[in-house]
Amino acid sequence: MVDIATRVHNHNWKIDPIVRSLIDTDFYKLLMCQSIFRNKPDTTVVFSLINRSKSVRLGDLIDEGELREQLDHVRSLSLSRGESTWLRGNTFYGKRQMFRPDFMEWFEGLRLPPYHLEKRDGQYELTFEGKWPEVMLWEIPALAVLMELRSRAVLRGMGKFELQVLYARAMARLWEKIERLRGIEGLKIADFGTRRRHSFLWQDWCVQAMQEGLGSAFTGTSNCRIAMKRDIEAIGTNAHELPMVYSALTTNDADLAQAPYQVLADWHEEHDGNLRIMLPDTYGTEGFLKNAPDWLSTWTGIRIDSGDPARGAETAIRWWQEKGEDPLKKLVIFSDGLDVAKIEELHRQFAGRVKVSFGWGTMLTNDFRGLAGERLAPFSLVCKAVSANGRPTVKLSDNPNKAMGPAEEVARYKRVFGVADQVAQDLLV
Amino acid sequence: MVDIATRVHNHNWKIDPIVRSLIDTDFYKLLMCQSIFRNKPDTTVVFSLINRSKSVRLGDLIDEGELREQLDHVRSLSLSRGESTWLRGNTFYGKRQMFRPDFMEWFEGLRLPPYHLEKRDGQYELTFEGKWPEVMLWEIPALAVLMELRSRAVLRGMGKFELQVLYARAMARLWEKIERLRGIEGLKIADFGTRRRHSFLWQDWCVQAMQEGLGSAFTGTSNCRIAMKRDIEAIGTNAHELPMVYSALTTNDADLAQAPYQVLADWHEEHDGNLRIMLPDTYGTEGFLKNAPDWLSTWTGIRIDSGDPARGAETAIRWWQEKGEDPLKKLVIFSDGLDVAKIEELHRQFAGRVKVSFGWGTMLTNDFRGLAGERLAPFSLVCKAVSANGRPTVKLSDNPNKAMGPAEEVARYKRVFGVADQVAQDLLV
Incomplete structure (x- = not known):
């Protein structure tokens, strides 16, 4: 009818x-x-x-x-x-x-x-x-x-059936990933794929497939609308824009060096528990941790969003140990460029040493590689704060391919935050 | 809404x-x-x-x-x-x-x-x-x-998404087959998959996918309801039940030997053109052609439904040549146990020698092998005339695994129709 x-x-x-x-x-x-x-x-x-x-x-x-x-x-x-x-x-x-x-x-x-x-x-x-x-x-x-x-x-x-088969293939591909993820004991994984999704309807489908396929291993979605609609947890903490803008607003090197910690001091006042997750890579993870105030070591965890993720997690584990904290009580959230093989590998390496969690983005909600040639393959689109009160923002991250900002400011930030040579990582998305 | x-x-x-x-x-x-x-x-x-x-x-x-x-x-x-x-x-x-x-x-x-x-x-x-x-x-x-x-x-x-993925996989599989079939120049193929379809809705989907994917190479469907609904050709001619019942109704060996031809004589009166397709294998193709009346060689074509299909087609070609008919004007319809590889092979062997056409059944409308273990794999179900006016029917076919009927009657039919040893072919469906 x-x-x-x-x-x-x-x-x-x-x-x-x-x-x-x-x-x-x-x-x-x-x-x-x-x-x-x-x-x-x-x-x-x-x-x-x-x-x-x-x-x-x-x-x-x-x-x-x-x-x-x-x-x-x-x-x-x-x-x-x-x-x-x-x-x-x-x-x-x-x-x-x-x-x-x-x-x-x-x-x-x-x-x-x-x-x-x-x-x-x-x-x-x-x-x-x-x-x-x-x-x-x-x-x-x-x-x-x-x-x-x-x-x-x-x-x-595309024709009607060509379209249907395209989605059929994408569905089958995601389901194969989910079936592999099922094999990871103790997995915790959330959807972080809103920003680079193939489409709204497809993200909504992917979230539901994760719900059915992974059960309680699927911890929620970053998308509020879908979380509300599907009655699941809304997931997320904070991002690079906070230290980027806070830093741009400073007027001297000493204030600049403190700006990323000022962000977290404000956050500390507002939130506790699992919302106390630091994102250390805006101006280099190693320097950030080295100069971090002691109270930050009491935070619940860390999100690794650029650079070699295993190296970032090892750095965090060493840092917690130096601060007398038990890594087993800390949460490490991996959220950069994940797909199933990488998830398996990171889980193997860190489960049992820290609490591990994954924020799976583009390869969850937009893996159409090879399904219409490469015409639907995901690509690397970002939307960033580029200035604050007229002053340019800078991002360094742990991957020079993700760096942003005017060259002279990038150089100043590198000096202030003590960032040495970094290993470049290809950007898939 | x-x-x-x-x-x-x-x-x-x-x-x-x-x-x-x-x-x-x-x-x-x-x-x-x-x-x-x-x-x-x-x-x-x-x-x-x-x-x-x-x-x-x-x-x-x-x-x-x-x-x-x-x-x-x-x-x-x-x-x-x-x-x-x-x-x-x-x-x-x-x-x-x-x-x-x-x-x-x-x-x-x-x-x-x-x-x-x-x-x-x-x-x-x-x-x-x-x-x-x-x-x-x-x-x-x-x-x-x-x-x-x-x-x-x-x-x-099954769960809702498990189900959706099951069908997604079946769709992707069929579409891959269709993409391979597209590569066969001059292909003519119809859906013969009603009897062993996975479901009505699935057959209807398969027919539409064939329409969009193959265009004019897809000649129609045997299913009247779908032909009507989708405005395409309804395809089919005649089946074993006619010679089986006609034969069962005879009361002596001489009449029995003539019964399969009597079927076609009745058919000859009613139909012409592409409906004059003989189905020679009910009691063995070789004997059927050897003893066939001359007028049958003027028929449009033959359907090969059991035994080694290439052998059956070669037998038909030789028979037409002996009768002075031009095989290039004759139609050979293959309809037994087809899947893409077999279709490609038969097309390669016979295109350019006869007109070739395919009636694709179970592997079109019910190829769920391996998609739910083997629990949805097609199986060999038939519904046959087993007696007529109280007398048992017999089918021999070109594959002894497809033979039916009481042993003593099978023996009599083999004698009457001169069927010697046959090569057994595995029955997939």
Whole structure:
């Protein structure tokens, strides 16, 4: 039986806007947003979309009108009543009222600020400028829009059954991964794949497949909308933008050297337990740990997001041991460039030495490699804070291929944070 | 949006009865039915379901109540107005009014006759007794019901995503086959997979995938309901039951020796062109051709349904050449145990020497081997005429593993038809 109302509704493209909710975003964006709203509400920032995969010519693939239509749609979104109720009433990381009433009131009134879009050399230059708490919420929707418009552009030419088989193959591939993951005893893994997902519907499918296939080994999703819809845990803590902006706001080297710890001092005040996860690689993990204040060694764990992950984890373990902490009580979250083989390897190496957890991103929600030639293969798109109150931001990370910022500032940061030569790692995504 | 009416309807199991129409059957059953209705309407026959794969214990897998419910549902079916209009008005094999008004009038009033069902030794004994034109229409629905109830029994324990991935894998597998078939220049292939399909919905999917994937190389389906629904050609000519029953009705060896030709003489009167396809293997292809009347060499082609198919086709080619016929104008239809490799091989060997066509059955509509262990692998189920007017039927075929009938009658038939030693071929399906 045809549901006429649904069909008529479907005639409109709005049946599947790419971003369908303000909380179709990563949970840690909301945690950070609240922190910024509290600590640095008046900071003016510029966020910019950067396609590290120059060979993927988004400007040629994606129609500018369609892109504007999707971005305008994102600007039309506001928090629904149900979403607000969920954020206010749900338990996150075992805690009620994670989001404070003043933040929620502000968020309920929020619309995303304007965007600036230009096409240059086959790429889009997409930037967002304004108050930090508002602009930062563009990151995930902007990435999701670009990623999915690219998918749609490639899918457009396919036949109905060709399409169905494409998804059939992607499903079979993911299920094989899940079957391998099932073999890892004590596995804990979450979906971190919102930002570079193939599409919303596909991410939603992947999350459900993980739920059914892994049971309690699947600990949740970073995507708030999907967490709410599927009644599972929303997962995430904090990201590089905090130390990047805090650092850019400093005016001398001494303050700069302390900025990453100031971020965590603010976080320390706000959060406890499993939310006390440090992300040490913004300006080099080794220097960060060497100069870290003692109270940081009491934190619950660490997230390893660049460089050789095994080396990063070993560094953290040594550091905890030096500080008299028991690594067995510490959590190491791996979240960079994971796929099943790497997950197996890291789990083998660290299970039983620390608590291990995985945030699986692109290869969970966008592994279409080889399924339409390489036309649907994931690519490396990021959306980053590039300046704060007019001063440029810098990121070094543990992989020089992920470094960002003006050359002279990169050099200064390297000096201040004592970063020596680093090993370059290929960027798959 | 939920279509409440559909959902409420779906609460009822009748959302997906296994057989949903009297024309959810092979086209050749209707052609043969009309021929029988004209030539042998009062013959009493018994049809019996035979599971050649004893290891598949249908009696344990399938609930008797469910089986009866599905069979009773088949008995409740009658020709719908649209189906009747299609049969009366559609063009089959380029011909209008393939089905004569007197036959259509009878068919419009038809309900299938009762069945007899017993469970013995882990198997069902399912038989149908009555007038030949009525009983013979049970063959395909009975097979489809048993096949699909077995599928459903295996699928019942699976999770939602496990199920989706199962079908995803089956889809990807079929599509790979279709991509290989695309590489065969001049291919002509039809769906003959109704009788041993995994399910109705799956057959319908396979047919549509063949349509999109192969274009004009896909010549149609044997399934009338799907041909009507998808607006494609209904394909099929005649089967072993005609010579088997005609032969059983004879009372001496001389008449028996002529019975298979009498079948084709009746057929010759009714049909021309691409419907004049002989099926020579019921009592051995070599003897059949050796003793065939000259007029049979003017027929359009031959269907090879048992034994080594290449040997059968070579025998036919030699026979046409002896009769002064040009094999290039003759059609050879391969329809036994085909899968892609065999299709490629036979096409390579015979394209350019005869017109080649394929009737692809079980490995098109039921290749679930290895997808749920072997619990969904196809198996060899047939439903055959076992007696006519109280006399047993016999089938020899070109493969002794497909032989049927009482031993002493098999011996007599071998003598009458001059069948010597045969090469046994494994029965996959």
